[in-house]
Amino acid sequence: MSIAFEKVSYTYAPKTPFEYIALKNIDLAIELNSVTAIIGPTGSGKSTLVQHLNALLLPSSGQVLVLDRLITSDQKQKNLKALRQKVGLVFQFPEYQLFEETILKDVMFGPLNFKIPYEEAKQKSIQAIKMVGLDESFLERSPLDISGGQKRRVAIAGILAIDPDVLVLDEPTAGLDPQGAKSMMELFLELNRIYHKTILIVTHDMDHVLNYCKNVIVMKKGEILTHQRVSDFYAIDQGVLDIELALPQRLRFMNALRTGGFKLNTSIQSIEDLALAIAQEIKP
């Protein structure tokens, strides 16, 4: 079982004046049961890439291996639904997809579409709603009547209730306030650690990449620039990559301190580690 792209290319609107090659010969293997970040400038192909994972898009050439399914351009994709139950995809600003009368019904929509029996769907939905941090009082409320951040969480619960093995999220924290963003990222971490889900997050937030992700894939203009462990990634000089990426806060501080004479050679994973390392060099 694996998730892999083999020589995958994708062209939008082929043979028209609007033809645009979004993915160019992508080779990529994504580690199961880990949290992987996908980063890159707008227009680098991140959204196009992830839409191949649940066959919303079929590759123009090449093949995509998702768990036990092989996806190519020419196959008549029967039973794509089964794949979409295994790979849950949450788009940017998913609060716009809510539509049912009550939050519980909306979250149940997904599981019911996948023919999960009613009672089981209900239980999974209630559990999903709790997982995203909303209590029972929300079950019977209208999904259109709550705040934006809460809507976001309901939308994510809607995918969690399907219980996919792989969860792909496109900028899940965009527009959320800092605390909302933090609890969202911690949820994903929990889903990976406790429920062993493979998590893929398209993000622009470098602090999130550093603090929550194990692997990082960097894209530019339809190609993969690099795919490594986050710890290794931040050890290299990013100038090498030929794209401008913001540095996570921690690294900005560390770079500035190192320029001023600090060594900071120990493994630094958090603010606490950094404070300790600084303290040790000031009063050894």
Place this chain on the structure above:
Amino acid sequence: MTYPIEVSQLKFSYDQILDVVKDVSFRVEAGSYTTLIGHNGSGKSTIAKLLIGLLDKNSGSIKIEGEELTQETVPLIRRKIGIVFQNPDNQFIGATVQDDIAFGLENHQIESSKMNEIINTYAAQVGMSEYLNHEPTRLSGGQKQRVAIAGVLAMKPDILILDEATSMLDPEGKEDINALVQKLHEENNMTILSITHDVEEVLKSDHVIVMYDGKIVKDGMPKDVMVNEEELIQLKLDAPYSVKLAHALKRHGIKITHPTDMERMVAELCQLRLKK
């Protein structure tokens, strides 16, 4: 003394049951860059709409450049304030960039022969001169927000209100707009009120007002207001990174004098290391 914005005992509620804005009073100084920060639902966006009369206050007073906001004075007040909203698409009215900038001019009955010059001037000021004929679907979020800013600047307001204007943009767009706003503040000496939940942006402002649950709980300079990590977390906000680090360092007996200023903090730490 007249302030660009002076709010006194403002109260507002959508449904007459729950007050969204509860007895809020604050002042914004001329030429300052003020940030208004608060958790989602704290009432901060509502304040923006109240200031330009898109919502009617229940009680209290709003004075813009000394002029009291009433039903009669709303058109006058709206000329003094330019406001940029959060969603780049939902405030882009014209079919192209130049049409959109022209929209405000049309409303204020500027002669059509004079419009081209004004449009060119303000498009240049926001860096969109090459895009005058572009439709919004061909523009990025950051570019659309730049056009929005040009559109409001063309009315020559003294006050610019940004209502979470960068929260839907990617980092490049955010940086774009922040730099532009900084430039407008410095070069044009505009009074800027930025409603945001970006704590790092707050550190760049002159004055910060913190809201919690409809009330103002802190009002002062960022270096004084943003230093207490526990307090900020209780207010459902985040502390700036440097403050969090300073806090952690305190636990190791290292005291930082300027925890809200990264450069000074680094300098201080380097000094301390050399002193040992």
Place this chain on the structure above:
Amino acid sequence: MNNIALGRYLPLDSILHKMDPRYKMVAMLILMVAIFLPSGYLGYALLSVSVLIILFLTKLSLSMIFKAMKPMLFMLVFLTFINALVLRTGTVLFTYGGFTLYSDAIYQTLYITVRLVLMIMTTTILTASTKPLDLTLAIEDLLSPFKRFGFPAHEIAMMISIALRFIPTLIDETNRIMKAQASRGVDLKEGSFKEKLMAILSLIVPLFVSSFQRAEELADAMEARGYVPSLPRTRYKQLKRTFKDIVMMVVVSGLFGVIVWLSL
């Protein structure tokens, strides 16, 4: 992209493209009336030649028109059939079995066909040579004399131009919602009637909700920028007539006069 859908603007570089949309619109209306007057063979020959000349001036080709007519083909064949059965006047053309075909049936069908083709040509000339927004400006200008009777010419033009501005945005949004719901297992091809209904609702409701929210935010932004529909406003885009427009109006009016005379 090779198909010309009825009504689509084509960015070509022709004389017609550069003309004042108000004059084009009025000219088209006059021609439409002329097409429906019973001006006989001469009249229709005259009209056809005139329209063909204008078509040529617009740099449109006949093949484009024929492609646009394709949807009509079925209807025309059907019409011929009906006419052949129903109309029994004129000279007998041929008989086969129990069925007799009369000349009037053919004439009537031809008559209708010619009118239809001319109509389609005329409207296509207008829409292909005029940007939708210029059409809106023209509508606003042409209807504004009625403002004094309370007719909301400006408001209607504003609504049309905002709708035009948002069509691409709405199309994008629909695609997004479709993909999001597909990820939740929505499949419009399979399923019971109830499931299909839910699937459609899952697309329509979010679209409506976001459209309402969009409308509200847009209204706020418009108000904040000083928009009051009932108050006078100036307009950035001004339409300018040129000598060519006047010449065209004279020619079209002349043609109309001749057609009227031929119809009497």
